[in-house]
Amino acid sequence: MKKVIIVSIIVKKELRDILRDKSLLSSGLSILFFLALLNLTIFKHLPLSIDAFVFYIAPIIGVMLGFNLSNSFVREKRERIIETLLCTPINLPELWLGKVLGLSIPSWILTAISTISILILKKTVITSIIIVYILTVIPLAIISFIGLLGYLQYVLGMRQIQFLNYIVFFLIFTILFIIPKKLSTNNIISWNIIECMLTILLITIGLTFYLVKHLNIEKLITTVG
């Protein structure tokens, strides 16, 4: 029970911090710009499958937002705030979980709003399978991405983190480059696919949590410089 309370305090702190962070505004604007660009270019010329759009684009929006907000892990490490936090009753897995949830919630809300807005603008009928996908797969995808990124940022040194960020950034744009070719494919999202994705994502989250739980705090502390 005490652990749940501590995690919820950290979640609230992250949410409050994000609301005051100008990078959230810039993320929101970037997403709007990205969607407008898609609307004017790819969507206009390709026979767009809404199914494919939700399957590919929505998680990418969430991951982009999460990537932007996950800077919070590095900031606390770089400014050595994490050292003080770990001297309180907070344990590292609680801190990690609280931060992951706190950063994932706004990322998912913005992703869901932008995805649903596009669907409404395209006058699409939103099927139950799409709703389930948005409500389950997308938040878990965001959580597993932010969780893994947060873990790596805890383990790696500052220069390595910078390198990691370049790699993630490059990967996102590579995927964005590949996606348009797939956007006309119909009936991608099936119940089997959802089940399979949920299993993979839950395993990823569980595995990352295990790694965080067994992370040597000394490794975290000594990789700041």
Add this chain to the structure above:
Amino acid sequence: MEWVIEVKNLVKDFNGKRVLHGITFQVVKGDLFGYLGPNGAGKTTTIKILLGLLKPTSGKALVLGEPLAKNSKIRSRIGVILESDGLFARFTAFENLDFYAKIYGLKNNAERKRRIMKLLELVNLYEYRNVKVGHFSRGMKRRLAFARALINNPRVLLLDEPTSGLDPEARNLVRNLLTKLSKEEKITIFLTSHDLNEIQKICSRVAILMNGKILAIDTIDNLIKNFSEPLVEISFIDENESQRVYEYLKNLTYVIDCKRYGEKISVILNKDQSKLLQDLLEINARIREITKPRKTLEEVYLELVRRGC
């Protein structure tokens, strides 16, 4: 004897290099213990091992009888100030303390608010309670960190350079507060500082660390006594008298060294000064004043560090 902090044969290696060489010391309840040493001596490493942030290579480091690494219950009874103030720049002073108060389990809203306001008043930041910490000066942040360290009513305070960045007035405030916490509330305080004057003013015991080894550990009075040479300074009524006595003193067997500066003579003795006084009375020396200058902690520290090198 109730040991609140116990460090025994503590060894720490970093990448094959030994930074702590089997350190041993204890701090008793209510003690205000100063941990001194030049940069790189191993002060912060010791504090971080005590806090469970670093693992000892061998030996033990206990706070309230337990290693802190896996004991969140004990961690809730300690207050900490490290190099970083541990504050969130986008939060106000009040919000920062509120976050930590909640983490320490202060559930009652009214009680929590009362405690925060009291601490903000204590560190002279009440007027700035609604200002974001990002706008604070270094000294203001340090004072707020001090309030943060006290939010859980700790039984032990572990402070790494707590007064760095503070102006003289704020230093005085922190000094008085530490003395009060140690004497009146019996809080055990372990602090590192470069300010030897400050340590001399407030600490009851000190350990001097150099290259990962403790060079000396004792009460400040004992350290000064042990490291002060048996020096006596005598002023005479005039230079003729000082010359006469000087000629007499330099032939005495228990006088190691004797120097004359005008009307004054400095004498280093190899035994108690009572024999000297007796002999001076016998030769009817016309003395104006006799003083026994004490070394400062800074002088003792510098001498130890020089020897340690």
